[in-house]
Amino acid sequence: MTTTPFQRLAIALASGTVLVAGLSACVPLVVGGAAAVGVGMVATDRRSSGAQLDDQGIELRAAARVREIANDNMYVSVTSFNRQVLLTGAVGSEADRRRVEDVVQRVDNVRSVVNELTIGQSSTFQERSNDVFISGKVKASLLDAKDIFANSFKVVTERGVVYLMGIATRRETDRATEIARGISGVQKVVRVVEVVSEAELASQAQRGGTGAPAPAPAPSSAPGTSSSSRVPLPPMEPLPPAQPGGATTTPVR
Template sequence: MRKLCLLALLASLPALPGCFPVVATGVGAGVLMADDRRTSGIYIEDQNIELKVANRIAERFGSSTHVNVTSYNLAVLLTGEVPDEPTRSAVAEIAKGVPNVRQVFNETVIGQPSSFPERSNDTYLTTRVKARMVEARKFNANHVKVVTEAGVVYLMGLIKRAEAEAATDIAATTPGVKRVVRLFEYLD
């Protein structure tokens, strides 16, 4: 029996490398979910909301817009660029129309879609802010969602007021950050 199990394991080895990223991603998401203040159901629903809103905006407007969708505790943050005010209003209405969305923060701006270098800089700023939060050890950095658009840092999360102050201070003093917008829900 032992030889049979070993043979089955060896026969399955060629298939394992393709599965590893899926398993690793699932484990990573599970770790983040376990450390999150949202329930696992809300965590998953936030991911579904992001996909639904983004897909509906893409279906309606195609490449004429650059809208990022972030959902945290059923509150949706829209950032990016749209061509005009009617489109800006429409993307907010699309987000409001997705089931379970309880609040929409429409931070989109009217203008040309941002360039790859601009988006790369925003990604760098988000990474830098999160790294500084981890380094500071003033609160659990996994409790704060950081989104950056055009140098503006948006902070979301279920958080205590002292944690919010520390997170805001860290983000505001990160080189390259133009402004910080707090979209927290407070626990105290």
């Protein structure tokens, strides 16, 4: 069945309903949604199936770690894509900002942490609701675009700043940025993208892969900091050997 742009926007917004429902907690902490990936998305995602499972585990374990140090001045969102973690939200001090990054970096299989936490008051319920709406519009616009593979990107919005995470070519990254910048309410676009060449995607596809290069291994966890959680988690896949390249973080105003 063919869906209209309005229907696609409604679907995208519906996926954020659960997120908005929990925004009023005392020390809120949002997990980035990797655990909601379905079978169809797994098949079209450029991450390996192991990386997708690892991202689920990373988000849940990182959330558990941050809860252990959380205070009333923290509102932290944890999003993992291909074992790279994006931290968004607000904390009360620079010490808290560093502390959150440190505990998340120690989670098993985390390759790197992009710390976009701000110092100050957390966003209001209205601002967070607007962020969910903006993310929905960006996702719907990416789906409508005929010259881009929408599943290459994960969209995160914080106070009007749109973060694009993913595995994509330079052309796809620039095109997705152009689309996001054209959405009403978007203040800035930040690209946290692993840029690959068309040749790399084609070569991987011929081998039956997902089109994504192998990520670099994560640093070893410090003694006594092994990941643990009361939530049942999927097994963590060993990281493949390191290869050149990595994520590019590019602010675009």
